[in-house]
Amino acid sequence: MADAHLLHADEEQLDRASIALGDGTAFVIAVCPTEARNAALSRLRGRVAGLSLPDPIEVGTPDEILAALEEQAGRKDRVLSLTVERDGVGALDTLNLHREKLLAGGPVVLWVKDVEALRRLRERAPDAYSFRTTMVLVQGDGGPLPVSASEETQAVLVARKRLRRARMPADKASAGLELAQALHAAGRLEQAEQAARAGLLALPAIANDIDRELRVWLCATLASIQASAGKKTQEQYWHRRAMAELSLESFTHELAVRVQIMPRCPGPFHGYDRRAVDEALGLVNRYGLGPSDAKEAYSAATLLAIVQGDSRRARRMSSLIRVEDTADSMTVLELEGQRHLLEGSILEAESCFRQWATLAAEQSVDLDSMTENIANCLLLRGECEAAERLLEGSSKTSPDAYSKQLHHLRTSTALERAGLRAALPICIKALRAAEAKHQDQWILMHYEALVLATARLADSTLLRTDLLKRILTELDLAREILQTITSDGDGPAWFPIQLLVLMTHLDDYADETQEACIVHARDAFSQARTTYPDLVPHTARVLTDHMMHGSDLEEALTLIKEVEPLALETGFLEERALLLANRILALVLMNVPAPDLEPHIATFREALAATESKRTTAETLRDLASRLPPTATTPDPFALADEAHRLFVAMPMPTEESRCLEIMGDVLVARGHKDEARTRYLTARARLERYGLGLRIPLLNEKIAALG
Numbered sequence: 001m002a003d004a005h006l007l008h009a010d011e012e013q014l015d016r017a018s019i020a021l022g023d024g025t026a027f028v029i030a031v032c033p034t035e036a037r038n039a040a041l042s043r044l045r046g047r048v049a050g051l052s053l054p055d056p057i058e059v060g061t062p063d064e065i066l067a068a069l070e071e072q073a074g075r076k077d078r079v080l081s082l083t084v085e086r087d088g089v090g091a092l093d094t095l096n097l098h099r100e101k102l103l104a105g106g107p108v109v110l111w112v113k114d115v116e117a118l119r120r121l122r123e124r125a126p127d128a129y130s131f132r133t134t135m136v137l138v139q140g141d142g143g144p145l146p147v148s149a150s151e152e153t154q155a156v157l158v159a160r161k162r163l164r165r166a167r168m169p170a171d172k173a174s175a176g177l178e179l180a181q182a183l184h185a186a187g188r189l190e191q192a193e194q195a196a197r198a199g200l201l202a203l204p205a206i207a208n209d210i211d212r213e214l215r216v217w218l219c220a221t222l223a224s225i226q227a228s229a230g231k232k233t234q235e236q237y238w239h240r241r242a243m244a245e246l247s248l249e250s251f252t253h254e255l256a257v258r259v260q261i262m263p264r265c266p267g268p269f270h271g272y273d274r275r276a277v278d279e280a281l282g283l284v285n286r287y288g289l290g291p292s293d294a295k296e297a298y299s300a301a302t303l304l305a306i307v308q309g310d311s312r313r314a315r316r317m318s319s320l321i322r323v324e325d326t327a328d329s330m331t332v333l334e335l336e337g338q339r340h341l342l343e344g345s346i347l348e349a350e351s352c353f354r355q356w357a358t359l360a361a362e363q364s365v366d367l368d369s370m371t372e373n374i375a376n377c378l379l380l381r382g383e384c385e386a387a388e389r390l391l392e393g394s395s396k397t398s399p400d401a402y403s404k405q406l407h408h409l410r411t412s413t414a415l416e417r418a419g420l421r422a423a424l425p426i427c428i429k430a431l432r433a434a435e436a437k438h439q440d441q442w443i444l445m446h447y448e449a450l451v452l453a454t455a456r457l458a459d460s461t462l463l464r465t466d467l468l469k470r471i472l473t474e475l476d477l478a479r480e481i482l483q484t485i486t487s488d489g490d491g492p493a494w495f496p497i498q499l500l501v502l503m504t505h506l507d508d509y510a511d512e513t514q515e516a517c518i519v520h521a522r523d524a525f526s527q528a529r530t531t532y533p534d535l536v537p538h539t540a541r542v543l544t545d546h547m548m549h550g551s552d553l554e555e556a557l558t559l560i561k562e563v564e565p566l567a568l569e570t571g572f573l574e575e576r577a578l579l580l581a582n583r584i585l586a587l588v589l590m591n592v593p594a595p596d597l598e599p600h601i602a603t604f605r606e607a608l609a610a611t612e613s614k615r616t617t618a619e620t621l622r623d624l625a626s627r628l629p630p631t632a633t634t635p636d637p638f639a640l641a642d643e644a645h646r647l648f649v650a651m652p653m654p655t656e657e658s659r660c661l662e663i664m665g666d667v668l669v670a671r672g673h674k675d676e677a678r679t680r681y682l683t684a685r686a687r688l689e690r691y692g693l694g695l696r697i698p699l700l701n702e703k704i705a706a707l708g
Contacts, residue, residue: 018047062094096125146361153364155182172202187366230439263300291322309574311612344615350377382691500524537567537575594634618647630670
């Protein structure tokens with residue numbers, strides 16, 4: 001269960017709630033611990049004019065909640081304040097059945113004390129939870145992250161002392177390894193690298209089993225340090241050295257060490273390589289290795305499953321990790337948080353990440369990676385100001401702030417609030433800092449952030465010619481630097497493929513023809529086939545995305561038929577669902593009769609269900625709805641957008657809720673239902689305004705004005 005600090009509703013959210021209450025009709029869910037409720041009530045009372053706000057009424061039975069809702073249906077002069085402190089299952093069922101009464105009279109505030117109570121509400125009363133036009137969900141931004149007690153952790157102090165006392169080469173190498181790992185955990189990467197390199201130099205050229213194992217772990221530790229520093233080419237070099245040491249000759253613990261090192265093989269899927277992870281799992285199962293030796297494989301397999309969009313496999317793999325110490329608890333919390341993000345349970349994900357941060361502070365572990373995760377949760381649920389505060393605090397404490405991956409989120413938060421002048425400098429500054437340090441992974445990441453920012457600006461009709469020219473200049477330079485770093489043949493095989501994919505996105509906005517997009521997409525697909533086959537499903541999907549705009553529909557269907565079984569076989573469930581969505585789109589564009597479409601729609605639905613991810617389902621349905629002809633009936637883009645909207649409401653993801661409402665409005669306009677379209681547009685704009693998300697508001701204003 002999340003702590004009270006996490007759930008304390010902050011002033012900004014309470015002010016938004018007071019505005020909704022002041023409108024006269026609102027359903028507000030306030031996630032707030034009991035001890036903080038009085039302060040929240042006091043602030044709401046001071047902000048809601050013309051309405052009384054009495055203390056909460058405790059309801060716990062169906063009769064009690066029904067009576068309270070029926071009485072409120074005839075009142076316009078007060079806010080009904082309810083709390084379900086007892087078992088409340090019957091009360092929540094009644095709330096779900098009588099959800100229309102929430103908007104029949106004056107505003108209603110339902111107080112729940114924590115994330116667990118909110119989860120029960122969402123499970124028992126999903127229709128009431130999503131039954132909102134002006135509903136506000138108040139849950140607080142979580143406040144600042146805990147701060148580590150000291151820079152020089154106990155683990156670092158102990159390792160330094162041991163290193164000073166070491167006399168024999170193996171002892172110096174072992175102490176150097178311990179020091180490097182402690183410094184790495186504390187986020188002091190340069191010192192960690194120096195310690196690991198010194199440990200390697202201390203070892204003799206001809207090693208026994210003990211020395212060889214030390215050499216393997218020192219190389220593996222250097223690989224991990226390079227990964228944290230954003231230097232993927234260097235990470236790959238050191239990982240290969242570690243595996244080469246293992247292959248030189250057998251030693252006593254070779255199998256156990258191999259299973260722990262092999263899953264760390266760098267790759268494009270959350271930093272992992274699918275084939276290496278599967279091979280490590282095969283060794284675990286074949287030889288029945290113990291939980292301690294198998295942890296790395298299970299952890300890597302969980303993250304890989306999350307990237308693949310396979311929630312069931314992620315859940316199963318993480319359940320195999322035996323928790324024996326605090327480090328294991330932190331690993332499981334991070335994996336569970338990532339899985340909740342995949343599934344769309346944003347509050348649960350943030351709760352896991354904050355619990356991780358609390359343990360990390362106690363262990364004096366670097367918090368940068370978790371700062372990114374928590375900021376991402378805040379951003380997804382519309383709390384851009386809170387995300388900015390968190391990221392700004394991290395940039396002040398981190399010595400390598402602009403080379404950290406979390407700063408692409410600062411670009412996103414600035415964009416969401418239509419802060420174009422702020423967004424571009426943040427991303428460009430981060431990109432240049434990564435270029436100066438030859439951090440190829442960060443260069444690619446910031447390159448992608450800039451491409452996605454360009455796409456969002458263009459989609460919102462805010463991309464000016466001068467802005468595009470500046471962006472393209474920066475991207476050309478970044479691409480040249482990245483190609484220079486990885487041009488010696490030792491660079492990651494997937495980098496050129498990912499660059500080509502990103503270039504296809506840029507072609508859409510850089511006055512390039514559709515043929516240019518197809519050329520880059522074909523090159524990416526061809527390179528994936530020959531150099532990194534696990535990217536074949538992704539590159540095939542990107543290629544078919546672009547084929548939807550031209551006359552290549554038959555070829556797209558042939559390609560989907562070829563690649564979809566491969567995506568299923570290799571476990572890329574999300575890419576498989578997207579490929580099948582493209583097949584439906586192609587068939588609709590080819591005017592295939594509805595009866596012939598039904599089997600393909602059923603297969604598509606089965607593919608979405610296999611992911612066991614509401615978020616993947618919602619995002620896929622949203623995208624398909626936006627691309628289908630508005631007059632289509634099988635499938636109906638309006639129904640798809642409406643279904644996606646309901647899923648996003650439950651997560652909650654207000655930006656995506658608004659986007660679905662906008663798509664529904666677009667469909668209604670095309671069908672001649674202007675009044676209904678206007679309602680959708682106005683509701684979409686209200687959702688964005690309530691959260692201060694200004695990126696698409698100008699476009700919505702244009703659409704509303706066009707309706708008269």
